[in-house]
Amino acid sequence: MRRRPTFLLSILSFGFAFLYVPILSMVFFSFNASRLATVWGGFSTKWYGALFANKQVGEALLLSLKIAIVSSTVATILGTLAGIALVRFTKFRGRMLFSGLVTAPLIMPEVITGVSALIFFLLLASWIGWPSQRGFTTITLAHITFSMVFVTTIVQARLLQSDQAIEEAAMDLGSRPWQVLVDITLPVISPAILSGWLLAFTISLDDVVITSFTTGPGSTTLPLLIWSKVKLGVTPDINALATLMILCVGIGVAISGVVMNRAEARRLADERLAYRSQA
Amino acid sequence: MGWFHRRGWRDLIIGLPYLWLVVFFLLPFAIVIAMSVATKTPTAPPFSFGGAQPWVNIETYHRLISEPLYLRAFLISIVNAAGTTLFCLLLGYPMALALTRVSRSARNILLMLVILPFWTSFLLRVYAWMGLMGKSSWFNAGLTEVWNWLVPVSWAVKSLPMMHSNFAVVLVMVYTYLPFMILPLYASLERLDPTLDEAALDLGSRPWQVFLDVTLPQSMPGIIAGGLLVFIPAAGELVIPSLVGDASTPMIGRVISDQFSQARDWPMASAVAVALLALMVGPTMLYSHYQARAEGAK
Numbered sequence: 201m202r203r204r205p206t207f208l209l210s211i212l213s214f215g216f217a218f219l220y221v222p223i224l225s226m227v228f229f230s231f232n233a234s235r236l237a238t239v240w241g242g243f244s245t246k247w248y249g250a251l252f253a254n255k256q257v258g259e260a261l262l263l264s265l266k267i268a269i270v271s272s273t274v275a276t277i278l279g280t281l282a283g284i285a286l287v288r289f290t291k292f293r294g295r296m297l298f299s300g301l302v303t304a305p306l307i308m309p310e311v312i313t314g315v316s317a318l319i320f321f322l323l324l325a326s327w328i329g330w331p332s333q334r335g336f337t338t339i340t341l342a343h344i345t346f347s348m349v350f351v352t353t354i355v356q357a358r359l360l361q362s363d364q365a366i367e368e369a370a371m372d373l374g375s376r377p378w379q380v381l382v383d384i385t386l387p388v389i390s391p392a393i394l395s396g397w398l399l400a401f402t403i404s405l406d407d408v409v410i411t412s413f414t415t416g417p418g419s420t421t422l423p424l425l426i427w428s429k430v431k432l433g434v435t436p437d438i439n440a441l442a443t444l445m446i447l448c449v450g451i452g453v454a455i456s457g458v459v460m461n462r463a464e465a466r467r468l469a470d471e472r473l474a475y476r477s478q479a
Numbered sequence: 480m481g482w483f484h485r486r487g488w489r490d491l492i493i494g495l496p497y498l499w500l501v502v503f504f505l506l507p508f509a510i511v512i513a514m515s516v517a518t519k520t521p522t523a524p525p526f527s528f529g530g531a532q533p534w535v536n537i538e539t540y541h542r543l544i545s546e547p548l549y550l551r552a553f554l555i556s557i558v559n560a561a562g563t564t565l566f567c568l569l570l571g572y573p574m575a576l577a578l579t580r581v582s583r584s585a586r587n588i589l590l591m592l593v594i595l596p597f598w599t600s601f602l603l604r605v606y607a608w609m610g611l612m613g614k615s616s617w618f619n620a621g622l623t624e625v626w627n628w629l630v631p632v633s634w635a636v637k638s639l640p641m642m643h644s645n646f647a648v649v650l651v652m653v654y655t656y657l658p659f660m661i662l663p664l665y666a667s668l669e670r671l672d673p674t675l676d677e678a679a680l681d682l683g684s685r686p687w688q689v690f691l692d693v694t695l696p697q698s699m700p701g702i703i704a705g706g707l708l709v710f711i712p713a714a715g716e717l718v719i720p721s722l723v724g725d726a727s728t729p730m731i732g733r734v735i736s737d738q739f740s741q742a743r744d745w746p747m748a749s750a751v752a753v754a755l756l757a758l759m760v761g762p763t764m765l766y767s768h769y770q771a772r773a774e775g776a777k
């Protein structure tokens with residue numbers, strides 16, 4: 201019989217304290233009446249009031265959401281196509297380069313991606329006059345490029361697990377190509393597409409470095425706004441903002457947990473039903 | 480033959496993402512490589528090929544090697560990234576191992592808790608530490624008391640100078656990258672066969688010998704994967720050093736960004752970027768070498 205791993209469990213507790221104490225401290229001090237961000241001066245919700253009164257924050261959030269929705273949707277389409285291409289076509293001209301291009305952005309330091317995107321856009325502007333100014337379009341283009349490869353990775357993994365014979369059987373039974381796509385391939389990889397979209401969305405919403413290189417005057421995303429405030433030091437309204445974001449993430453995770461549990465339960469019930477009707 | 484093998488579909492499926500990546504990833508990157516051998520000029524855009532200088536001007540690379548600023552930034556980046564990787568491993572390994580020893584239901588919740596910080600803003604996680612390390616914070620005050628109690632009176636301080644130091648950079652990098660280390664370690668430790676441990680114990684090994692001879696070698700792929708996932712972003716980190724770091728110990732990401740936007744030296748920014756990528760090639764090759772060996776063993 202194995203001993204209780206006391207040593208390991210105490211390090212585990214320490215590790216979780218390390219991960220969560222800073223976050224909890226931030227939440228706690230968001231209700232602080234004092235101007236100093238980490239010295240307690242009584243309970244207050246005034247920083248939330250200040251946050252909601254700040255028009256910049258709302259505008260920045262809106263811009264971030266717009267960019268994240270557009271870029272993650274395009275990235276999901278392109279990334280899914282790339283995933284299908286790499287798994288289903290084992291031979292085509294330039295496949296080596298293609299698979300390299302799909303992996304490289306994953307390990308490329310963000311600074312380099314950012315600088316190269318900016319140089320690219322600046323040169324394009326001086327050669328063909330487009331983009332005349334940087335902002336929504338350039339940020340979105342850059343976000344699509346570096347988040348699509350994450351979608352590809354996820355879709356690729358899912359496709360590798362799935363059975364290609366089902367698609368072939370459908371074709372043999374007379375399905376048209378688009379029917380196979382809609383009825384079989386997409387439903388099989390749809391969980392991967394969904395998680396790919398979510399990942400691309402989060403990456404875009406959270407990005408600072410690449411956005412800071414591809415943005416222009418007047419286009420401040422939420423992370424850029426936080427970045428410029430935080431550079432000047434610790435301010436209590438950021439605590440309030442952090443708390444609200446953590447709340448949103450918590451709710452999101454709880455909902456997705458419930459949905460996934462339901463889907464799992466339904467799948468099990470379906471399987472049981474199918475089994476019984478066979479027997 | 481699947482639907483996707485029809486000619487038109489095939490071209491579309493391959494062509495669209497391929498074209499996108501070539502235009503928006505490969506081309507900008509090729510421009511950066513070309514830029515690193517261009518000549519800096521006071522024009523706009525601030526570079527030229529040819530003119531009084533040779534078409535391929537390697538002067539920038541010469542400066543990169545000879546001027547101590549760049550070499551120093553590289554060394555600082557490597558040391559900080561290696562330190563971050565080491566501390567992540569020292570903390571993450573026992574955590575991952577502990578996760579394999581708790582009950583299944585607890586494990587799922589704890590794994591969720593490891594991933595959860597990923598979904599909250601990266602900047603705000605850095606910001607949380609700026610608050611804790613600041614001179615007036617409860618955390619700094621508490622640590623200061625411990626410090627003053629431990630050391631001789633002459634070393635006593637009013638508050639620990641944690642912010643704007645290399646220490647702060649490594650601490651915050653360990654904090655933000657720790658999940659990258661735990662997850663692959665957990666994945667490789669979870670697959671291990673517990674009967675091997677028991678066999679070694681039955682045959683008279685001491686627990687630490689079992690760890691060194693059985694567990695550790697088998698978890699090597701996890702260590703390599705986790706190490707790479709931490710080292711690579713840490714070496715190129717820009718946000719953390721500029722928020723909690725010390726301006727006198729710049730990391731390479733900062734140098735690239737400053738050369739580009741402040742000195743407006745595009746060739747130098749590009750050359751440093753190329754050199755940083757060259758630095759990444761070694762660890763990546765090591766990783767694929769291990770991957771290939773792991774797959775060969777299957």
